Amino acid sequence: MTNPEELQQPVHAAPLYKRVLQGAGLALILVVIFLLLGKNPNPEAGWRWMMLPLIMVPVSGGIGGLFYYMMDHLRHQGGWKKILANVSSVLVYIFLLLIGLIAGLNGSS
Secondary structure, three states: OOOHHHHHOOOOOOOHHHHHHHHHHHHHHHHHHHHHHOOOOOOOOOOHHHHHHHHHHHHHHHHHHHHHHHOHHHHHHOOHHHHHHHHHHHHHHHHHHHHHHHHHHHOOO
């Protein structure tokens, strides 16, 4: 039989929208820094070449935040599963940021 205290403990520490917004916000900050540090952009392209990376990277960061949210059930179990959830969340987030950045900058040339 299940313990009544186990039923009352929430698995998710934060709501889904909060994790998605955190992932997207961090990605937006990183891509803005990356774009501002870039030197000698093509003057013929104007400012529009920045729009695709500024959209693609936060979307991929939001998906990374969704993955982090989905790993909460492993994180809640503790032990090696918590370590696995944290490491996989960081690796998936970095991978998604790279894919978003590559896709955003590739379409803007």
